[in-house]
Structures are given as C-alpha cells and as structure tokens.
Amino acid sequence: MGVPALVWIPAAALTAVSLIPLLYLFVRALGGGEDTLAALWRGRTLVLIQNTLLLALAVTASAAVISLPLAWLTTSTDLPARRLWSVLAALPIAVPSYVGAFTAVAAFGPRGALQSLLQPLFGIERLPEIYGFAGAWLVLTLYTYPYIYLPLRGVIGSLDPALEEAARSLGHGPWSTFLRVTLPQLRPAMTSGALLTALYVLSDFGAVSLLNFDAFTRVIYNQYRLAFDRSGAAGLALILAGLTIVIVIAERVSRGPQRYHRSSAGAARPPRRVRLGRWTPIGLAYCGGLALLTLGTPLAVIGYWLVQAVQTGNPLALTWRAAWHSASVSLLAAALAVVAAFPVAVLLVRYTGWLSRTVEVPLWIGYALPGIVTALALVSFGARYLTPLYQTLAMLLLAYLIRFLPEAVGSLRASLLQVSPHLEEAGRSLGHPPLRVWLRVTAPLLWPGIASGGTLVFLTTIKELPVTLLLSPIGYETLATEVWNATRELFWSHAALPALVLFLVAALPMALLTWRQQPAEHRSMMVLSDKEQTG
Amino acid sequence: MQSRVNRRVFLRSVTAALAAGTALPLLQACGGGEASPTPTAAGGTGATPEPTATAATTPMTQASPSPAAAATATPVARGTIGGSLTVYSGRGESLIGPLMDQVQSSLGIDVRVRYGDTAELAAAILEEGERSPADLFFAQDAGALGAVAREGRFIELDAEILERVEPRFRSPDGLWVGISGRARTVVYNTDQLSEADIPASILDFANDERWRDRLGWAPTNGSFQAFVTALRVLRGDDAARSWLEGLKALGTRAYENNTAIVRATIAGEILAGFVNHYYLVREESQAGQDLPAENYFYRNGDPGALINVAGVGILASGRNQEQAKALVDYLLTPEAQQYFAEQTFEYPLIEGVPASPKLLPLEEIQTPDIDLSDLDDLQGTLALLQEVGLL
Numbered sequence: 001m002g003v004p005a006l007v008w009i010p011a012a013a014l015t016a017v018s019l020i021p022l023l024y025l026f027v028r029a030l031g032g033g034e035d036t037l038a039a040l041w042r043g044r045t046l047v048l049i050q051n052t053l054l055l056a057l058a059v060t061a062s063a064a065v066i067s068l069p070l071a072w073l074t075t076s077t078d079l080p081a082r083r084l085w086s087v088l089a090a091l092p093i094a095v096p097s098y099v100g101a102f103t104a105v106a107a108f109g110p111r112g113a114l115q116s117l118l119q120p121l122f123g124i125e126r127l128p129e130i131y132g133f134a135g136a137w138l139v140l141t142l143y144t145y146p147y148i149y150l151p152l153r154g155v156i157g158s159l160d161p162a163l164e165e166a167a168r169s170l171g172h173g174p175w176s177t178f179l180r181v182t183l184p185q186l187r188p189a190m191t192s193g194a195l196l197t198a199l200y201v202l203s204d205f206g207a208v209s210l211l212n213f214d215a216f217t218r219v220i221y222n223q224y225r226l227a228f229d230r231s232g233a234a235g236l237a238l239i240l241a242g243l244t245i246v247i248v249i250a251e252r253v254s255r256g257p258q259r260y261h262r263s264s265a266g267a268a269r270p271p272r273r274v275r276l277g278r279w280t281p282i283g284l285a286y287c288g289g290l291a292l293l294t295l296g297t298p299l300a301v302i303g304y305w306l307v308q309a310v311q312t313g314n315p316l317a318l319t320w321r322a323a324w325h326s327a328s329v330s331l332l333a334a335a336l337a338v339v340a341a342f343p344v345a346v347l348l349v350r351y352t353g354w355l356s357r358t359v360e361v362p363l364w365i366g367y368a369l370p371g372i373v374t375a376l377a378l379v380s381f382g383a384r385y386l387t388p389l390y391q392t393l394a395m396l397l398l399a400y401l402i403r404f405l406p407e408a409v410g411s412l413r414a415s416l417l418q419v420s421p422h423l424e425e426a427g428r429s430l431g432h433p434p435l436r437v438w439l440r441v442t443a444p445l446l447w448p449g450i451a452s453g454g455t456l457v458f459l460t461t462i463k464e465l466p467v468t469l470l471l472s473p474i475g476y477e478t479l480a481t482e483v484w485n486a487t488r489e490l491f492w493s494h495a496a497l498p499a500l501v502l503f504l505v506a507a508l509p510m511a512l513l514t515w516r517q518q519p520a521e522h523r524s525m526m527v528l529s530d531k532e533q534t535g
Numbered sequence: 536m537q538s539r540v541n542r543r544v545f546l547r548s549v550t551a552a553l554a555a556g557t558a559l560p561l562l563q564a565c566g567g568g569e570a571s572p573t574p575t576a577a578g579g580t581g582a583t584p585e586p587t588a589t590a591a592t593t594p595m596t597q598a599s600p601s602p603a604a605a606a607t608a609t610p611v612a613r614g615t616i617g618g619s620l621t622v623y624s625g626r627g628e629s630l631i632g633p634l635m636d637q638v639q640s641s642l643g644i645d646v647r648v649r650y651g652d653t654a655e656l657a658a659a660i661l662e663e664g665e666r667s668p669a670d671l672f673f674a675q676d677a678g679a680l681g682a683v684a685r686e687g688r689f690i691e692l693d694a695e696i697l698e699r700v701e702p703r704f705r706s707p708d709g710l711w712v713g714i715s716g717r718a719r720t721v722v723y724n725t726d727q728l729s730e731a732d733i734p735a736s737i738l739d740f741a742n743d744e745r746w747r748d749r750l751g752w753a754p755t756n757g758s759f760q761a762f763v764t765a766l767r768v769l770r771g772d773d774a775a776r777s778w779l780e781g782l783k784a785l786g787t788r789a790y791e792n793n794t795a796i797v798r799a800t801i802a803g804e805i806l807a808g809f810v811n812h813y814y815l816v817r818e819e820s821q822a823g824q825d826l827p828a829e830n831y832f833y834r835n836g837d838p839g840a841l842i843n844v845a846g847v848g849i850l851a852s853g854r855n856q857e858q859a860k861a862l863v864d865y866l867l868t869p870e871a872q873q874y875f876a877e878q879t880f881e882y883p884l885i886e887g888v889p890a891s892p893k894l895l896p897l898e899e900i901q902t903p904d905i906d907l908s909d910l911d912d913l914q915g916t917l918a919l920l921q922e923v924g925l926l
Contacts, residue, residue, distance in 0.1 A: 044921075105791070212755060224658050227913050227914040227917070228658070228911055230662070232914075375659075380662040383662065383664065390666070469649075469650070469655065470651060470656075474648070474649050475649075481650070485627050485629065485650065
C-alpha cells in the first residue's frame with residue numbers, strides 16, 4: 001500500500017526539522033578539528049558512556065517496577081480513593097528535576113532536614129550518601145516513573161478480561177496467566193514508556209548536576225559553562241546522539257508483535273475490579289508513601305520557603321504574567337505537538353517499512369539531547385536562516401516541538417496500535433475519503449492517546465528551561481525562569497511562590513485528565529494477535 | 536508589551552519611593568537583591584557609609600536619614616538619548632533590574648534584557664554571529680568576556696570609560712571593562728581563631744596538620760574553579776595539584792556552595808573555608824547582627840588575593856552602539872557603583888566610591904599579576920580536579 005501524501009509529507013518535514021540539531025552538532029564538532037577528536041578519544045569518554053547507560057537502565061528498570069503495581073492498584077482494584085491516587089501518582093512528572101534534586105538534597109543531604117531530625121533521636125551522624133549515582137538514580141526514578149505509569153494505566157484499564165478468563169479456563173494459575181497473557185499485552189505500553197524514561201535520563205541536567213553524577217549531560221554543560229568549548233560539547237553530544245540511536249533500536253527490537261487490537265467481532269467488557277480485602281492497607285501505604293516521597297518533599301520545602309518569605313517580610317510578588325505565559329505557551333506547544341504527531345503515528349503504525357523506520361530515529365534524537373544543545377542549535381540556525389522569526393513565539397514553539405514531539409508520538413502510537421484498521425476499511429468501503437475516515441473514525445478512538453500525549457508535552461514544556469531562556473521573545477518570563485532566577489541567586493523565598501504556582505498550573509490538566517479518564521470508557525478494543533501481519 | 540511598560544513604570548516609582556527615604560518595609564529585608572536599592576536587612580550592618588558628595592545627588596542613594604536625596608529622584612543631568620538597547624545579561628534580574636529601569640528613565644533608552652546563564656549567553660552570542668540581536672553583554676565573570684572577546688566580537692571601548700577602572704580589572708586590549716569586583720577570601724570562625732592564625736600564603740594551608748578536618752571548600756563551584764585556574768596560571772599545574780592533594784589529604788570538607796561554607800564556619804563545624812568575600816557580608820546583613828566569623832583578605836599578591844570581576848563588553852555587531860556606550864558609562868558612575876556596593880556587597884571599581892566598611896579597601900589588596908581574561912581556560916582545571924578526585 002502506498003503511503004498517502006497527507007501522511008508522508010508532514011512526517012518527512014518534521015524529520016527534516018528534527019535533523020537541525022544533529023546537523024549543527026556535525027558542523028560544530030568538525031569545526032573543532034583534531035583537538036575535539038583527541039579530547040573525545042580518551043578513556044574518560046568510555047566511563048561517561050558507561051555511567052550514562054547505567055543510569056538510564058537503572059532508572060528505567062526501577063521506574064517500571066514502581067509503575068506496574070501502581071497502575072494496577074489505581075485501575076483494577078477497589079482501592080479507596082482510587083481516582084485521587086491516580087492523579088497523585090501522575091503528578092511527579094510536573095516537578096522539574098532541578099527542583100526535585102534540590103529538595104532531595106535539602107531533605108536527605110548530609111546536613112539536611114531528615115538528618116537533623118534523626119540526630120537528636122537516634123544519634124545518626126551521617127545518612128547514606130545522596131550525591132553520586134545513588135542520588136541521581138533515586139531522584140530521576142521518582143520524577144520520571146509517570147512516563148511508564150501513564151501508558152500502563154491506560155492499557156491496564158482497557159484490558160479485555162475475556163483473555164484472562166480464557167487462560168484461566170485452560171488451566172493456568174493467576175501467576176501464569178499474568179506472565180503469559182497479561183504482561184505481553186502490556187509490552188507496547190511498557191516499552192514506549194521505558195523509551196521515554198531512558199531518553200529523558202540521557203537529556204536531564206538538573207538532577208545529575210545538583211547531585212554531582214558524571215553523566216554525559218553534566219559534562220556537556222560543563223564544556224559550555226566552564227570551558228566555553230562549543231566544539232568539545234558538540235563532539236560529546238554526538239556520542240550521546242549515537243547512544244540514543246542504540247536505545248531506540250533496542251526498544252524497536254523489544255516491542256514485539258505489532259498487533260494489539262481485537263481481531264474478531266465484538267467488544268471488550270469493562271474489566272472486573274479486584275477486591276483487595278485485607279491487602280487494602282498495604283495498597284494504601286504503597287500509594288501514600290510514594291506520594292509523600294515524590295510530592296510531599298518538594299511541597300514541604302516550597303512551603304518552608306513560603307513561611308520564611310512571610311516571616312522575613314519578603315515580597316510575595318505574584319507573577320501572574322509569568323503564570324499566563326507558562327500556561328499559554330505550554331498549551332500551544334501541546335496542541336501543536338499532538339497535531340504534528342498524528343501523521344507520524346499513522347506512518348509508524350499503519351505503514352511500517354523503511355520510511356517509517358527512518359523517520360522515527362531523528363525525532364528521538366531531539367528529545368534525548370540536552371536542552372542547551374538543542375537551544376544553541378536553533379540559536380545558530382535561527383539567527384542565520386530564520387532571522388525574522390528569531391526569538392519570537394513561533395521559534396520558541398518550533399524548539400519545543402523538536403524537543404518534545406516524541407512524547408506525543410509515543411502516546412498516539414500506543415493508542416493507534418489498539419485501533420483495528422478494519423474500522424477504517426469499513427469507513428472507506430462506505431465511500432468516505434481517507435481524511436474524513438481519519439477524522440471521523442480514527443481520531444475519536446485515539447482520544448486517550450491524544451489526551452495523554454498532549455498532557456506529557458504540556459508538562460515537560462512548562463518546566464523547560466534552557467530553550468526558554470535563549471529562544472523566547474525578550475522579556476518573556478515564565479514560571480520556570482522565575483524559579484530559576486530566584487534560586488540561582490539563592491533567594492529561596494523568592495522562588496517559593498512561582499514554584500508553587502508552577503506546580504499547581506501543571507497539576508491542573510493532569511488532575512482533570514486522570515479524573516475524567518475512566519478506564520471503562522476506553523473504546524479501544526484489545527486482543528493480542530501476533531499472527532496477522534500488516535498488509 | 537503593554538504590561539512590560541506598566542511594570543517598568545511600577546518599578547521606577549518603587550525606586551523613586553525608596554530613594555525618597557520612604558523605603559517600604561516589605562522590600563527591605565530581602566537578601567541583597569530585588570528592587571530595593573536600600574541597604575539590605577532592616578537591622579543592617581549598622582555601619583552604612585555616609586553618602587559621598589557625588590552619590591548624594593543621585594536617585595540611587597541609599598535611604599539616608601535625610602530625605603534631601605529624595606528631591607533628586609530625577610534623571611542625572613546627562614540628557615536623554617532615546618532609542619533602544621538589547622542587553623544579554625548573565626547577572627540576575629533581581630540584581631540589575633533596578634539599574635536598567637533607572638537607565639530607562641534617566642536616559643530615555645528602551646532597555647530590553649535577556650537574562651540567562653553567563654556562559655550560555657556567551658555561547659549564544661558566538662552562535663548568533665553577526666546577526667546577534669545583542670548590543671551589550673553583561674557577564675558574571677571575566678572568563679566569559681574573554682571568550683567572546685577572543686572571537687573578535689567586542690569593539691574597543693573609549694579610553695575615557697576604560698580609565699575609570701584600574702587596568703587589573705579590565706581587558707588589556709580595552710575590549711571589556713569590569714563593573715564590580717569579588718575577592719577570594721578565607722572565612723574563619725572568630726571564636727576559635729584569630730587573624731594571626733591564618734597562614735601567610737593560601738598555599739600554606741596544605742600539609743599543615745593543624746587544619747585536619749577543619750577546612751571547607753566547594754570544588755564544584757565556579758568561583759573556586761576560577762581560583763584554581765589562577766593558581767595554575769600563576770604557579771603551574773604541579774603546584775596547584777599538590778595544593779589540592781594536600782588539602783584533600785587533610786580531610787577538607789566539600790560543600791555545595793559558598794553559602795554552605797560560610798554557614799558551616801559560623802556554626803563552628805569547620806574553622807575556616809575558601810569563599811568569595813560577599814557571602815559572609817550577606818549572611819550578616821540577613822541575620823541583622825555580627826556573626827562569629829570574619830573574612831581574611833590576602834593582600835600581598837598571593838594567589839589567595841585574586842579578585843574576579845563582573846563586567847561588560849559592547850558587541851561589534853550591535854546596531855545600538857551609542858546606547859550601549861551610554862549604558863556602560865552609566866554603570867561606571869558613582870550612583871550605579873554605589874548600588875553594587877550596597878546591594879551585592881561587591882567592590883565598586885571606580886575611584887571615590889567606597890566599598891562596604893566591612894571589607895578591606897580595594898587599594899590595600901595587591902592582587903596577583905594575572906590577566907583575568909586568561910581565566911577562561913577551565914578545561915585543564917576540570918581535568919586537574921577530576922584527577923585529584925574532587926569532582
């Protein structure tokens with residue numbers, strides 16, 4: 001089947017745009033000449049690769065381990081206040097990792113709150129070291145696991161119980177059913193979430209820098225910040241792009257079968273809820289403990305700053321304008337990303353082939369590169385070739401698109417996998433043109449993917465910093481830049497209010513989405529069938 | 536657009552009100568920033584200098600008891616220039632925002648500022664090339680100015696401007712000029728040490744058992760790294776390495792930043808630490824009282840006597856060079872210099888404006904013989920710190 005122009009042209013255009021950072025990196029790295037190459041050709045680079053991969057792997061694994069029971073508890077059981085827990089479980093992604101890392105140090109650091117609390121009680125002189133690998137692992141896990149939790153939650157909620165029943169009737173016990181029937185159905189959600197998590201870890205700077213862990217991002221930033229060496233930074237970033245490609249291909253291999261929709265007539269029944277019974281307290285403790293750790297600590301620290309600000313009589317200048325900027329630009333970015341992701345997701349799911357395989361990779365590179373690299377690439381490109389657009393809102397949105405498009409593509413893709421192409425074929429056979437079928441039949445079925453993809457982009461945009469600082473229209477402050485401005489001059493009390501508002505603005509759509517998204521409403525129909533191959 | 540103008544108007548009126556000695560108590564107690572040009576902390580250091588003759592005529596004067604200064608909350612007689620100006624500033628908005636508003640009102644220049652990280656803005660200017668919208672770069676440290684100057688992006692400043700600042704605080708080629716200075720000091724606990732206990736050279740701290748487990752430093756901090764770079768330039772890599780290794784062997788404690796070192800010193804957790812001078816002054820002004828710690832200033836050309844600067848350069852590609860020059864000129868007037876002395880507790884760099892009385896006067900510090908632009912090569916310093924195992 002030929003790929004419609006309506007699909008491949010936008011997809012190819014997006015790929016071309018996503019290649020800007022990569023192109024920039026080649027030009028810069030080559031400009032550095034032999035020195036750059038020699039600097040990369042050191043044992044230290046290997047250590048960096050090892051550190052970075054280890055961190056990405058460890059964070060992804062622990063995030064998956066945290067997410068699976070959480071998603072199950074909040075969708076398939078009779079846990080009290082289930083919806084509240086599902087909202088709280090999704091919120092940590094709205095906490096910028098620099099805030100998360102900072103509060104982790106303030107709370108669990110060598111002379112932090114926990115230590116000063118424990119010392120008089122138990123005479124504890126020293127807590128386990130928060131700096132280094134352990135701290136970065138902990139913080140990144142706590143603030144990225146929703147990348148896996150959210151898609152898992154969507155899928156678990158819409159599993160067809162008929163499959164499990166069939167397995168049980170064939171003599172499989174509950175564990176065997178879970179491992180051989182349920183888990184494979186979760187695979188696409190798990191791997192796409194894992195990919196987002198792993199690549200986010202590659203790009204993160206806030207946590208690894210505050211916690212002193214030598215990952216690629218930290219070293220790349222140091223090249224800019226301390227050595228003013230753009231070529232050296234570009235060389236390192238190219239290696240990071242290489243790692244990204246390896247991880248993307250690894251995910252593709254582990255994706256498994258490409259068909260997850262129901263192959264026969266009929267629709268899925270809403271799943272039954274598992275009664276927790278005497279396990280209820282444990283379920284509550286799990287959800288509550290996690291919320292306390294991920295949300296309680298930063299909110300406590302922000303609250304402490306607020307109290308301090310009030311006590312010292314500091315101005316609590318509310319930054320309505322910054323709040324408005326943050327909310328509106330993030331909303332625009334989310335809408336743009338979802339619209340742009342649509343043709344890409346269609347290409348990836350319905351027209352698998354060399355084109356779809358090629359298109360996907362550069363998209364991920366833009367997501368995995370550290371923000372400053374993408375920002376400088378667009379500074380270089382924009383100032384030269386898009387002069388009228390440079391440092392305008394349009395340019396800023398383009399930059400956000402390059403950074404965060406994969407989040408929307410991933411979500412849409414996962415949803416689209418669950419929609420049978422037969423529905424589209426039926427629409428076509430009734431005489432409707434393809435575009436009409438997509439809009440009238442497919443798009444409504446994709447609503448869960450659109451909503452979760454849009455929310456992810458919204459949340460990552462609202463906390464984004466490096467691109468915002470360099471590419472926004474001049475004087476365009478956002479909540480994230482306000483927090484950053486205050487914390488870097490150590491005026492913690494000035495950071496409190498914008499940080500709190502940032503959190504609330506971010507939490508609102510997440511809460512609305514999670515609250516409204518009742519699993520039983522899922523119109524997706526899922527049956528695992530790996531025999532059918534795409535025509 | 537509209538709202539920005541409104542805010543400017545608001546800030547301007549706040550500034551004027553403060554200058555009028557009617558300082559809003561709300562704005563007063565913050566830690567050396569925000570829109571308040573008054574001395575920080577209501578309690579203050581209790582020793583604010585009398586306004587100098589020059590400063591008394593300016594609107595940026597601190598809230599002196601006499602409201603006389605208030606009357607002059609009007610532009611300095613310099614005439615308005617008009618036009619607009621784009622500044623890339625590595626210094627925070629809470630720090631220099633009020634100064635920019637002042638320029639806006641007294642010179643009639645529409646100043647637009649992009650705030651960001653100094654090094655990232657330097658990289659952006661280099662990436663933008665000739666199309667850069669920036670007219671002026673206000674950097675947190677001399678290294679970043681050196682990096683931009685090295686690529687030939689700054690114009691040579693007028694001799695009249697340059698000569699207001701001592702040669703040691705500006706580019707030898709006249710491509711950038713320092714605006715305010717930050718001295719490296721040794722902060723020490725006065726309950727446990729006296730000035731005489733501090734070794735004659737900062738190098739002598741290493742290998743002296745007296746300091747075992749009792750010193751603090753911040754190896755990840757930019758100003759510490761700039762100091763190590765200076766040490767390498769002055770004494771060579773081997774000397775720098777053995778200093779770092781010696782102190783590490785003594786169990787010198789690593790802290791996240793200068794503030795943490797100062798607080799640990801005040802708490803008696805350590806005897807002394809290597810910091811920039813103004814952190815202690817800020818702590819004291821926030822506490823509103825004298826704390827059991829002092830800054831020790833090296834003054835004999837020792838590497839420990841390094842003074843780094845925040846400074847500005849004018850971009851050759853800028854379209855508003857006249858306005859940029861006017862801004863540099865303004866930043867080196869007594870009123871702007873006094874603002875830095877009082878707000879950030881940094882050293883003013885022009886003659887006739889005294890630093891905070893808590894500080895050793897600039898004239899008494901003989902800084903090591905070094906071109907501050909050379910502090911842009913931190914690559915080797917990072918490698919050294921990693922080699923020694925501090926990063």
